[in-house]
Amino acid sequence: MKKFPSQIILGIIIIVVGILLLLRSTGIIDMGNVIRFLPSIFILIGIYSLIKSKFRNITESLLFITLFTVIQLWILNIITLGNILAWWPIILIIIGVGIILSRLRGPPGEEDSHQKLDIFTFFGEVKRNIKSNNFQGGDITAVFGEINLDLRDATLSETPRINVVSLFAEVNIKVPEEWNVNLDTQQILADVQDKSKESPANDEITVGGLAIFSEVNIRN
Secondary structure, three states: OOOOOHHHHHHHHHHHHHHHHHHHHHOOOOOHHHHOOHHHHHHHHHHHHHHHOOOOOHHHHHHHHHHHHHHHHHHOOOOOHHHHHHHOOHHHHHHHHHHHHHHHOOOOOEEEOOOOEEEEEEOOEEEEEEOOOOEEEEEEEEEOOEEEEEOOOOOEEEEEEEEEEEEOOEEEEEOOOOOEEEEEEEEEOOEEEEOOOOOOOOOEEEEEEEEEOOEEEEEO
């Protein structure tokens, strides 16, 4: 079964939310009841991020899910401000559980032998060390988060492309000294820098995509 890339899913969600807000602001359709359920979209994004990270970014994802669950219940008048003030210690419990699990799960850097990337983080941090002998590029998506990708132990397949989508986030990519990097990114109030050294070798990798209010760094 073919999986949808994270960037396609994110793009569809942004388009749907934009259409709903446009219909409401222009008065074409009364979207009052639908708009009330917008926090549920962010809850689903949080769940997706939790699963995508293989339950490594537990603290950030659970806090995000909890926040928008409370907002959704409050908008639907299921809970009151008094209920929120009474149950706020749940936040401390989530943080405590996250601290313990982060200690038990070992080193933060995760080794990956996959040939193609599909990394996604939403209000979280991902560290990935690629050890593929036939690296074919892939997608990196960071929204209000940070991704650290280490490719120094990977071997290229022809000229792969890494497509980066970074929204209010930071992406750091380390490449071997024998790789040459071709930048093909679009930036909107973002800082994208290739700090890697030029190599006489023929190995090349293309880094493209879109960065908005973000920082993308490529170095050896």
